[in-house]
Amino acid sequence: MPKYHNYSKALHHKIFNVISEAAEDLSVDAYVIGGFVRDHILERGEPKDIDIVAVGSGIELAKKVSEKLPNKPKVQVFKNFGTAMLRSEDMEIEFVGARKESYRKDSRKPIVEDGTLEDDQNRRDFTINALALKLNKDGFGDLLDPFNGYDDLKKKIIKTPLDPDITYSDDPLRMYRAIRFASQLNFMIEAESLKAIKANNERIKIISKERIVDELNKIMLSDKPSKGFALLYKTGLLKKIIPELTALAGIDEVEGQTHKDNFWHTLEVVDNISENTDDLWLRWAALLHDIGKAPTKKFHKKIGWTFHGHEFVGAKMVYKLFKRLRLPLNEKMKFVQKMVLMSSRPIAIADDHVTDSAVRRLIFDAGDNIEDLMTLCEADITTKNPKRFKKYHNNFKLVRQKIQEVEERDHVRNFQPPVSGEEIMQTFGIKPSREVGLIKDAIKEAILEGNIPNEYEAAREFMLKKGEKLGLEVSSE
Incomplete structure (x- = not known):
């Protein structure tokens, strides 16, 4: 494999010619380094983040580049770090002066001194990220590869310089x-x-x-x-x-009865779901869907290993885990909690004899997330037995079919009661009270159970009967 490579074709974007001219004006050597070079060699497309190293002042080079660009983009300077950044078209370009670093034991923040390109490549994390292309006219596009990072790319190896x-x-x-x-x-x-x-x-x-x-x-x-x-x-x-995850690892055996290794099962579920969604939070839900199994694991002589209530326990654990990791405690966390809490629900209705009311309740509780929930449950099928695998997937096809049929007929997704709390109060001439809540809940339950259709007239008639049972009288006003 040749040790000399020129990648001037990789530098076809006009920004590199501008940087080259600016470097000549300042009499400094300049290089594009890191991810741009790595990803070009790997043919992973062109990154929009570009790192430029100047053997001299990166800040001055950034300012000179800005002067030469038609729209004179603003240069953001970070003096404490000796770096500068500008945006040109859809690219973000960071400039830094070549430097060498040393570290204290108690901090990852380095002590920085000016250095050579070699010093700068030495401080890079991996050989594949230490690759640099020269931007000066003399040798434009030449690859500088002191640690054989090119070979490591071809061998698919991560190693440090x-x-x-x-x-x-x-x-x-x-x-x-x-x-x-x-x-x-x-x-x-x-x-x-x-x-x-x-x-x-x-x-x-x-x-x-x-x-x-x-x-x-x-x-x-x-x-x-x-x-x-x-x-x-x-x-x-x-x-x-994430000790909650590693607590799932291992297989316990009592009286010859074992359970599956829930850690490795979890990783399979994450891979499965990743084939069907790029949603980061749905992937997090897959990663955490079984975390409640470690604290709820019990052995019973008659039935073996159980994990009763692991979904409820796991959903509560999600909040603590998100808070500890400083993940967002907003709708994203609530979504993950909801998916963990409901992760076993569709399995319970994967049965020919399931009632429409059970399907309605699933749709009602999942709301807009019903499709995400089904995607998670299908990813949870990790059996290696071909017959079981086919059977479970066929069961979920039936569930999807039932969901579609019930939703088309009863419209319970994102359910809003046909009769509002305001109408209940006006009808009976009462103020906000326990009775209003009881009537609203009774209407909801009647619709979910299939006792009345999800329609205004039926719901109003039901409201009047329920009000009568509670001793309420229709207002004459």
Whole structure:
């Protein structure tokens, strides 16, 4: 494999010619480095984030580039970090001066000094991210690859430029990044690097939850998230951040009776759902759908292992987990809670003899999330027995059919009572009270049970009868 490569074709966008001219004006060497180069070689499309290294002032280079661009984009300067950023068309370009770094034990924030391109490549996290293309006219597009990152790309290997033990100890977030890249790119982490991650997993405590969750979300959105979560588990990092998941690992046996390993089952479910949705929060729901099984696991001589109420317990655990990880405690968290709480409901109605009222209640409780819930439940089928697999999927086809039939007839999704609380109060001449709530609930139950149709006239007639039973009289006003 040749050691010399020129990628001037990768630099076809006019912005690179502008940076080249600006670098010549300032008499500095400039390079595009990192993800842009890596993804071009891997043919993963063209990234919209571009990192430029100047052997000199990155801030001055950014200002000079802005001057040369027709629309003179604003340059955002971050003096504390010695960086600058501008946006041109749909690209975000960050400029930094080449630097070398050293670290203190208690912080991932480095002590920074000016350096050479080689110094800057030394500080990069992985060999595949240390690749640089020259932007100066002399050698425009030449690949500078001091750590054989090109070969590592072709071999699909994640490794650090320098000693991995020092690299991960200096900045422990790189451990998560290594696993994220392995998951996103379907690469292997080099053996020494993997060993160093295990040895340094305690260091992750100095990293903010927000930075870790950012990497977790990228792992979650990869094509096969199980690869990343399996590596997090095997390196001991997952237990540090989501112990609720690792508590599911292992198989217990009592009197010859076992249960499945719910951790590895969970990873299968996440992979299954990832084939059908890019929704980050639905993937989170798949990851957490069984977390209530560890605290609810019990063995009974007559029936074996049970996990009674694990959905309810798991839904409560979701809030604590989201709060601890500083994930959003808004509608996204409530959606994940709802999916975990309802994750077994469709299974209960996958039966030929199920009543329409059970289907109506499922539609009513799931609302707009009924399709997401069905997607989750189908992903939960991980049996390796072909006959069972086919049977379970056929059952869910029946459930979907029943849902469609009942919804077309009864319209209970996002149910709004045909008779409002205001009309109940006006009809009986009463103020907001317990009786109003009782009548509203009774109408809802009657519709869900199929005792009355979901129509105004039937609901009003039912309201009058219920009011009479409660001792209410129709107002003459």
